[in-house]
Amino acid sequence: MKPFTYERAASPAAAAAAVARTPGAKFVAGGTNLLDLMKLQIETPRHLVDVNRLGLDTIEPTAEGGLRVGALVRNTALAADPRVRRDYGVLSRALVSGASGQLRNKATTAGNLLQRTRCPYFYDTNQPCNKRQPGSGCAAIGGFNRNLAILGTSKDCIATHPSDMAVAMRALDATVETVMPNGQARRIAIADFHRLPGGTPWVETALVAGEMITAVTLPAPVGGTHIYRKVRDRSSYAFATISVAAVLRPTTGTARFAFGGLAHKPWRVEAAETRVDGGAKAIAAAALAGAQTTDQNAFKVPLVERTLASVLAEGAAA
């Protein structure tokens, strides 16, 4: 960990301004990912702006009939909220499938969106990693990549985004609300929030320097059967090999599917959702179009289809 200075922000706008103003500054909320990365000097902020005391920790109804989730609402609180459990079950289930109880108690809504990849080469500063050290190369390509991305990859990076929460939010068409360093508010659709790696894998979101997430809004409930199916190598405290967030509405014959563990961002192909009648095979084929696999992670392709089949069967039985 490099020495750093620290301040406690007085307001969201002041926090944004402070990070924009100070070179090498970062926000810190739950710290469950950032502090680990700082200890390993994968992150080396020179200044931390603590946003934990800014409020932003309530879940309020919106005029549109949805919910506005404050940036600092802890994962545990969001998962347990009765409105979330009733109307956005996929989100509650995604949250409790992530991390561990202790981590969820600290981790925040905004921080969860901003957590960084778990690619093992990103985690070892002796190895090349374009995300950690631009231009150094990608050790994962040709290395240990069993759990890495098969969609939207580039020759520079095949990392995945590890969040479960974000996958459910993608299925729910959530919107990220921010405040810019100049104090202006901005709304970013979750679909546009995370970026694909391309030639700049270190640029992970649409946020500009100093821009701070203040809330995530969920549209009015869409009804249906909500399923979050996380496929993993152990029962808890494991990142998804793949995951499926599904909202199934058999009465209207429509469905939504978002996938985790496949890409640098939660993966959703709306066109695939028109293929529900074709079953898991058709949905998977459309959702996974263009997948590029390695010997180690090629299993994710059949796994997505098989998991979809399981989800559809569960939905039909519900």
Add this chain to the structure above:
Amino acid sequence: MKFETPAGTNPIDQRRVIGKPTPRIDGPLKVTGTAPYAFERNDVAPGHAYGVIVGSAVAKGRIARIDTADAERAPGVIAIVTRENAGKLGKAKAHTATMLAGPMVEHYDQAVAIVVAETFEQARDAAKRVRVDYARAKGRYNLAAAKAGAPIAPGDKMKTAVGDFARAFAAAPVTVDATYTTPDQSHTMMEPHATIAAWDGDTVTLWTSNQMIAWAVRDMSETLLIPKEKIRVVSPYIGGGFGGKLWVRSDAVMAALAARAAKRPVKVALARQQVMNNTTHRPATIQRIRLGADKTGKITAIAHQTWSGDLPGGGPETAANQTQLLYAGANRLTETRLAVLDLPEANAMRAPGEAPGMMALEVAMDELAEKLGMDPVRLRVINDTQVDPEKPERPFSDRNLVRCLEEGAQRFGWSRRNPTPGTVRDGRWLVGMGMAAAFRNNMNMKSGARVGVDRKGVVTVATDMTDIGTGSYTIIAQTAAEMMGVPLDKVIVLLGDSRFPASAGSGGQWGGNSSTAGVYAACVDLRRRIAQKLGFDPDRATFADGKVSDGGRSVDLAKAAGDEGISGEDTIEFGRLNDDYAQATFGAHFVEAGVDAHTGEIRVRRMAGVYDAGRILNPVSARSQVIGGMSMGIGAALMEDAVVDPRFGYFVNHDLAEYHVPVHLDVPHQEVVFLDTLDDKTSPMKAKGVGELGLCGAAAAVANAVYNACGVRIRDYPLTLDKVLKGMARV
């Protein structure tokens, strides 16, 4: 005391304290956080500084240059030690790689420097400022590639042959010929390696976390090139070791060097990542097993060849151990081969040999049973042997494998198993049952203790034995209480200090039986001294209810001790009984596993076992050992895998998020039953080891249950869902 003839009746057989389910006496300290572990010993090293070890960024090569200038200027830095200023160092015979690299680097994350600073954060920051230039060399990191031409490993019984295996195998009507692989595994004990070192003149004291105190003193002496008398090692509480702390590692050596340079006590703990690549690991194996049987299931030919790798001068994973002893069969062959690999040092991890060996042998047995159309329990029963099958004149001291198998099958409901794979369904789960034998050698090690009684009648035991979470404190207290006729709360146990008599230490599941036998010997000496002091007949005097009695006379133990107290000391030494008899521990594992029909995810649903380990000194701590082993078996079967990147030569998934061991949710209800047996050839305690038995065979039972559930036979551990899916696509 020499233990050379089978034990007769002795005070241990009274079972007033021994054999009773006794909660661990150190439990209150542990659960209140007041048992001081090495890194917490601020009381003994006031004014200590912090050391952080810099590990090599390359797996093999030469250090071209170390630039410490920037680190030296960093805030709070007191000293930096590298090979250039460390002074002359030796290499302990027990170490394969040196604890401080230079100029050559032998493996990834090998220590190249230690930075000492006022605070931990300063030391960690400054450690990152040490710049090391390496001339990288090509290394060998791939066991499969290094296997060809690997010679027979050095050591005893690395190649054994009886009868004519080749002919018998060729003639056998039913055969299995299969190759199994097990991955590298990391000990991942809860407490990482940690040491505080302090020098007083030319004497160094190490408060550390180590399983073998006398070995630690020896290895430090050979490394620092100072006499053993100048080294004190203290390790009373240990947060798990699993063999990773059998020998001193870089934390201890570098702390000692750092404290000498800084002229202050220095505290060092390895980071989790360093535990994976800086220390030792269980090496990967490739194992080929051939079994030949007649149509009745009698094994006529059995061969086990195994390959593992280690740094030059290292040792093998002796995965053929159990195959030399477990089943009958006239024609036999085992070979243990060792390749040279430039990975971190391979070494002992819980049940070295049998743990990975049983993962292969017991799946091969399942495959043979299927080919024979025979129940797997029955196959093992009819191939039982009461003698060492390589040396039939050598009987087992006591062997009750068949009872374990039959009682286990009955308790588990094995008869309900459908032998046709893939036929039992519970919702989305394919459900299967599998079983395996459990087998682990019983070793005995010389062990000493000192036992005293004070004027209040309090008995104090001192021995350098360690408690690595196993329950040593408690069984030693039980032994002393039984021998001296006092209640448990009148016994104080002091462990883990090189100033105490040298003990067996904790390793190879020898610690429990050997160290209590050492305490027994010391108590016999103390009883004799007390009897003599009172003018009693030492052979007739009885010790019970806090009194010493002989005939009509009876004296309070406290009074007998007198104002100055009285003490005895002895060491148990083991004679030829372990040569004349094969000594081993046995059991039978039964597992019910579910395989998700869609995703291939595997979850163990139920686990049970019956175990035979001689006298069970304390049923609750023995059960804890066994369920810990069974849980580790789940990990070995389904997830543990230290992944080698063969381009860079290191374990890539070097933290607990990516190197998976089971979490609570992965471990189902576990039923453990011990046979009520005594083995009079092992020690006066008539006990055997139990710390590793629960692991040996457990993973194979899981693998066999997975096969029964879904019909996919995976011979490449761990059994992950991608391998299941690949198999499901085939079947």
